[in-house]
Amino acid sequence: MKESLLKSVAGKTLAFGLEWLPLIESLGIREARRRAGRYRASHFVLASDKTAAVGLANIPRRKASVMNRHVIFSAAQNVATLYQSGTWVVCLNLAPDCWWLVAVHEGVVVMRTDILAPDPESFDAVVMELRRAYPRMVYLQSGRDKDAPSLGLLAQHAGQISVLQERRRMWVGAPVWVSGTIVSLVVGVVIFAGFSEPETATDSEVLATTTQGHERRWRAAQEAALDQVVVHGVQGTHRLLEALYGVAVTPAGWRLEHVECLPARQLWHCAAQFLRRHPATDIQALESALPASWSLEPRDLDRVSAIWSVPYLGLTLAQMHIATAAESRKTWLGILQRSSIAFDRIIWGKAKPFAIAAPIDSHGNALPRPDGLTAYQSRSLQLSGPLRSYVLLLADLNAIRWSRARLSIKDKVVPGARASQLHLLLEGEFHERVE
Incomplete structure (x- = not known):
């Protein structure tokens, strides 16, 4: 997956460039987490158990530490919250040589949108396909259409339903002594296993590594x-x-x-x-x-x-x-x-x-x-x-x-x-x- 873009707007961190996949209603967060694992996404967003799509984000570890201090919101999901009915295509300028396009249909982000490009013209083929699929869609571009939403408006609509969740539950915020105890126990077990049966452990490690490689x-x-x-x-x-x-x-x-x-x-x-x-x-x-x-x-x-x-x-x-x-x-x-x-x-x-x-x-x-x-x-x-x-x-x-x-x-x-x-x-x- 491509790395997601993070941008701070009005004191809130918005994520752009997520990959959206269809999700059958009622499958909920467990299926969303499974999809995130399959695509090796670091985070995902799911508005509710009834949502028909899940957004997958790829945030590197060096940026993921921000999650411990700030909440990150999906910009595309904020657009879906803003436009609950009809088909809307929004094209916004995020920075010089950086434009973003997302489409929502009946309050759900359309797959293969939430994409980035250096200029609006780069989206022409995508917009053409969207117009064929949704003839009544409304296209809004910043700097051209006065009704185009601003980044500030998207930040205002950021809420719980657009919060990115970690794919893997981490023990964040645990007391230091608890983490230290756990690490000590793990290290002790490893040391004990290493002194008890070195040959067997080595063989087991080789077998496990080979098996995991074959499975991958x-x-x-x-x-x-x-x-x-x-x-x-x-x-x-x-x-x-x-x-x-x-x-x-x-x-x-x-x-x-x-x-x-x-x-x-x-x-x-x-x-x-x-x-x-x-x-x-x-x-x-x-x-x-x-x-x-x-x-x-x-x-x-x-x-x-x-x-x-x-x-x-x-x-x-x-x-x-x-x-x-x-x-x-x-x-x-x-x-x-x-x-x-x-x-x-x-x-x-x-x-x-x-x-x-x-x-x-x-x-x-x-x-x-x-x-x-x-x-x-x-x-x-x-x-x-x-x-x-x-x-x-x-x-x-x-x-x-x-x-x-x-x-x-x-x-x-x-x-x-x-x-x-x-x-x-x-x-x-x-x-x-x-x-």
Whole structure:
């Protein structure tokens, strides 16, 4: 993690540049502390047990001593406290050649914001992605917009909900004689162990060091594998459904046949197939009726492919809370069962282990998997039904990666709970933790 920036404002210390991760409601401080440990953060901020995000800070030890004398507040969480509804993007000047940008949505800090750069223009790509994801967002920049909050205002809103907490509970403030007694006892135990069985102790230390090294390498390999898998989740799926709803069915004398969308990292690549239905229309008329950003590719005299991309802010599996298999059975499987009345087909696949390349030792041999290391698995998922039915599942599509989406137009169909002219097939996989 990058080092967090500390700045004193109106007698209060504010922290900038935290890394924000999603957090399922009710998991609370224990899960927040676990996330902080995984990312080797020194501190974290959690507004409450109902907050949907946790902020992780990296404050070096030389600065962490400040925690014993002063309370440090998350500047991003102060912005979230200031703007409880709507979507707000705030860009403030902290110092010469140092600007800060944060986005909050409905009082929650948006992931991959709370970032620093030398100038506001460095945030253009981020702001563009945010505007696509949140079309109604409000952007406020210091020195340009009079409504932009000042650092002093953020300091005024600093409170208990924005206080940074240490990842590890330290014995701060203990009497000196207590600390001295504990240290003496520990030293005495070490000395006694050293004189009693030197050879056994040495062997044990070597074994322990080797085991810990292997475990660290395995955890690093697992973290790297999880970080390679970008999941669509609620937002990525919502962006896809929104794009499909926006495709015209009969534009300028043409007829939509189907739409095929395939995922890439942070993008959906979509292609819509149109059939010319009226002899007086042409490709220029179709081009005028479709969004200007779409590109048209004729397939023959009467068929044209329209191609475009849909961006979304995806997260990797390493950045998400992944439910256990038991939790999936209790919640996700039940949701699928209750929603099956609105789909013509739902396939819940068998679990298969999540593939992780074992780290190699100096001799080229794979290191054995350490006991107690968390395991992960995936299940294939196929959904088929009316486009309108997917709203029933949208709020629960978390650790899911889609591999294909196909929207078909069915002319000869009797509308019903499981049938509609707009029919969507979604194929992918979701992930679970094995305990």
